[in-house]
Amino acid sequence: MQTERLFDRIDSIQLKGITKKYGEGFAVKDLDLEVIGGELLILIGPSGSGKTTTLRMINRMIEQDEGSVTINGIDTKNVDPVRLRRNIGYVIQNIGLFPHMTIGENIGLVPKLEGWNKKEIEERVKTLLEFVSLPPDMFMNRYPKQLSGGQQQRVGLARAMAMDPPLFLMDEPFGALDPILRKQLQKEFLKIKNEINRTIVFVTHDIEEALVLGDRIAIMDQGELVQVGPPEELIFNPANELVADIVDNQRKFKHMDTLKVKDLMSPFEDKYVLQAKTEACDAVDEMTKRDLETAFVFDEDALLGQVEIVDLMKCRHREEKLSELAKPIKTFQPMDSVAFALSEMKNSGEYLAIVMNSKHPVGILVSDEVLLKLI
Amino acid sequence: MVVLETVINATWEHIVLVYTTLFVSIIVSIPLAFGAVYSKKLEFVIMKFANLVQAVPSFAVVAIMVPFLGIGFTPAVVAIMLRALLPIIKNTYIGLSNIDPALIDYAEGVGLSQWQIHRYIRLPNAYPAMFAGIKFAGILANSIAVLTAFIGSGGLGEIIFQGLIGYNTSTLLAGAIPAIMLAILIDTTFTILEKKVTPGHSSE
Amino acid sequence: MLSIQAIANVWERNLMTMRTIEHLHMFSIALLLSIIIGVSVGIFIYMKPKTANPVLNFLNIVETIPDLALIVLLLPILKLGAGPTIAACVLYSILPIARNTYTGLKNVDEQYTYVAQAIGLSPREALLKVRIPMSLPLIAGGIRIALVFCMGVVTLGGLVAAGGLGTVLQNGIQLYQKDAILVAGLWTGLLAVLLDGFAGLIEKKLHERYGTW
Numbered sequence A: 001m002q003t004e005r006l007f008d009r010i011d012s013i014q015l016k017g018i019t020k021k022y023g024e025g026f027a028v029k030d031l032d033l034e035v036i037g038g039e040l041l042i043l044i045g046p047s048g049s050g051k052t053t054t055l056r057m058i059n060r061m062i063e064q065d066e067g068s069v070t071i072n073g074i075d076t077k078n079v080d081p082v083r084l085r086r087n088i089g090y091v092i093q094n095i096g097l098f099p100h101m102t103i104g105e106n107i108g109l110v111p112k113l114e115g116w117n118k119k120e121i122e123e124r125v126k127t128l129l130e131f132v133s134l135p136p137d138m139f140m141n142r143y144p145k146q147l148s149g150g151q152q153q154r155v156g157l158a159r160a161m162a163m164d165p166p167l168f169l170m171d172e173p174f175g176a177l178d179p180i181l182r183k184q185l186q187k188e189f190l191k192i193k194n195e196i197n198r199t200i201v202f203v204t205h206d207i208e209e210a211l212v213l214g215d216r217i218a219i220m221d222q223g224e225l226v227q228v229g230p231p232e233e234l235i236f237n238p239a240n241e242l243v244a245d246i247v248d249n250q251r252k253f254k255h256m257d258t259l260k261v262k263d264l265m266s267p268f269e270d271k272y273v274l275q276a277k278t279e280a281c282d283a284v285d286e287m288t289k290r291d292l293e294t295a296f297v298f299d300e301d302a303l304l305g306q307v308e309i310v311d312l313m314k315c316r317h318r319e320e321k322l323s324e325l326a327k328p329i330k331t332f333q334p335m336d337s338v339a340f341a342l343s344e345m346k347n348s349g350e351y352l353a354i355v356m357n358s359k360h361p362v363g364i365l366v367s368d369e370v371l372l373k374l375i
Numbered sequence B: 001m002v003v004l005e006t007v008i009n010a011t012w013e014h015i016v017l018v019y020t021t022l023f024v025s026i027i028v029s030i031p032l033a034f035g036a037v038y039s040k041k042l043e044f045v046i047m048k049f050a051n052l053v054q055a056v057p058s059f060a061v062v063a064i065m066v067p068f069l070g071i072g073f074t075p076a077v078v079a080i081m082l083r084a085l086l087p088i089i090k091n092t093y094i095g096l097s098n099i100d101p102a103l104i105d106y107a108e109g110v111g112l113s114q115w116q117i118h119r120y121i122r123l124p125n126a127y128p129a130m131f132a133g134i135k136f137a138g139i140l141a142n143s144i145a146v147l148t149a150f151i152g153s154g155g156l157g158e159i160i161f162q163g164l165i166g167y168n169t170s171t172l173l174a175g176a177i178p179a180i181m182l183a184i185l186i187d188t189t190f191t192i193l194e195k196k197v198t199p200g201h202s203s204e
Numbered sequence C: 001m002l003s004i005q006a007i008a009n010v011w012e013r014n015l016m017t018m019r020t021i022e023h024l025h026m027f028s029i030a031l032l033l034s035i036i037i038g039v040s041v042g043i044f045i046y047m048k049p050k051t052a053n054p055v056l057n058f059l060n061i062v063e064t065i066p067d068l069a070l071i072v073l074l075l076p077i078l079k080l081g082a083g084p085t086i087a088a089c090v091l092y093s094i095l096p097i098a099r100n101t102y103t104g105l106k107n108v109d110e111q112y113t114y115v116a117q118a119i120g121l122s123p124r125e126a127l128l129k130v131r132i133p134m135s136l137p138l139i140a141g142g143i144r145i146a147l148v149f150c151m152g153v154v155t156l157g158g159l160v161a162a163g164g165l166g167t168v169l170q171n172g173i174q175l176y177q178k179d180a181i182l183v184a185g186l187w188t189g190l191l192a193v194l195l196d197g198f199a200g201l202i203e204k205k206l207h208e209r210y211g212t213w
């Protein structure tokens, strides 16, 4: 089926009084919300607060019982749902790559249904894979189960971008990933977001993610909107206890001047370690298996630096050892102040550092964009 | 033309053939199924053999009896058993082995003997699967029993073969229709039995 | 046991090459029809869920009918020859294929059908591109059961002048030729087991290719 393009850019999306009932209970209750064109709007709130339902009412996966959704002044009720959805990129937590299709076929599915020819599809797939830092030659013909979780998530994003939609709906896209991998993908996503400059509605459970990525944050509770505004506003002027709780659950923003590196670091794990004599190709396989984007290179016990899987995949010199490829990485002590560590990292443009207790790695520090904004 | 008496006699022969075989099959199957629970080797052989024999056309199984056992009631029973045994063993085995190990532990803990565990715990737990297997075997036996008339077992197949010689439609139907009714009877009775032994249906 | 020479003689005398071809010919037509009809019925009852139970119950009853009795029932309608045999094959085979198709389509993991809808596949496209391919391993399982049924019923064809290897068995029994019975019986069995094994292989491949992880 070939569908016409509905809109090239989003000026505004208006949710007006939308209500969805299941039996006696309200999933969403009389919700008014505007999404401003070009922004990344976060929906956050306790489990069952109606975030997913709200998201699905935007692309008509769920039809509201009352109220209306208008995009650029067009009521979505008057648009064919299939056509509407092809103009909206959708990414979910468990990604849902079709296991019977290759990565290329997964990304090219909707373009194929739109009647593009083989060459156009292939070109589009390649562009998108490159965009999400997956070398096309290496990944196009693989099946989803041959990819790590992080790689699958990138493919999920690439698939959502296939028709170059002006609007993305994302339902906890990084929710299933481990915390460090999540931070790395967020970081990359932020870059992508700035490049493509699209309107995004993004559901998450993770307040850090919300504060880092969101231009504005909408807090939901029991199907209702509690507060919406930019991160700073929520932190400094929370509308009620719930908002204050969600936004600053560890009260760390209020006490950031006394915060130490050890309060913020994630524990170090052996899975991040690769040995210096490992060859680049083996390292890629190993990192895929361990679901890592970044690994730290050690020569026996001595820290040499870090390697990123994206770089390793690019360099084709099979025999190169990690000792030659490792890039330097900053180290801090557990008792260093967070403000100091973060500004150091910001100055050198790095987002990862290792926390060493004398000679032993004890933690990983991921730069915290939120704190940086506030420092 | 066939007279009613012939049909009644043939039906009776048919029933005797089917239920004899089914009865013998059950008697033979249950020890084998218990054996398979204990011996991985026996389990492997039974399952492999089960799948293999299931693929062989019934008529070929019936025919191959003749060079070895000649014609008559006995080769017919053996041929039917070859097909009917395996679903019963297979299902009984699955029923017996699909038991919560904690339940067995508990039974041992309260001091039941091995025999008591088999009799009062494993076997009743296997009933639903077992009866499903017996139903399937019964339908299969009824179906093959029509064929074995060709090697002299008697039964409703004999009327059908008579009808085929002269291509006499009413004779054909006089054999076929009672055979179909018997099939449906087996299906319904065993479905009821199956429900009776399935926990949660026992009150009905 | 039989010598090679004796087997060759039996083979010649009973025209077994021709009988095998007849056998496989009937079998292929029957299986092909079964697949087409079975898959269609499976898709139909999937799309009209209200019809699923009545249709499957009806097919379950058909399944209990003794195969020879079913062929005999069809004789007055389709006359002697391959017709009743093929029709009986199909009637038996619809159930396993339709049932597996239906179960496969229905049980595709919700996350995939949900994504299909979310990225803008119409219900038809989702059926063709997602549900059906993801059900292929199960459908193949149903076809494999049907294959065994068809082999069995086609062999009966010999009794109603449909030709095929059943004819050799029938003659062998009537003339009490043990060697003919043995050769034809074993050959028929072997053929069925080989085809079943081959189908099993395809089924396994499909599982690897289309199965979820």
Ligand SMILES: Nc1ncnc2c1ncn2[C@@H]1O[C@H](COP(=O)(O)OP(=O)(O)OP(=O)(O)O)[C@@H](O)[C@H]1O
Pocket: A022, A026, A027, A028, A045, A046, A047, A048, A049, A050, A051, A052, A053, A054, A205
């Ligand atoms: N199909 C449904 N049938 C009945 N109730 C539903 C259905 N879908 C959602 N609900 C209910 O509606 C409410 C909101 O659900 P929703 O999925 O939107 O929450 P959520 O904020 O996305 O939660 P989570 O963070 O757990 O994903 C919940 O109470 C849920 O139980």
Ligand SMILES: [Mg+2]
Pocket: A051, A052, A053, A171
């Ligand atoms: Mg949700």
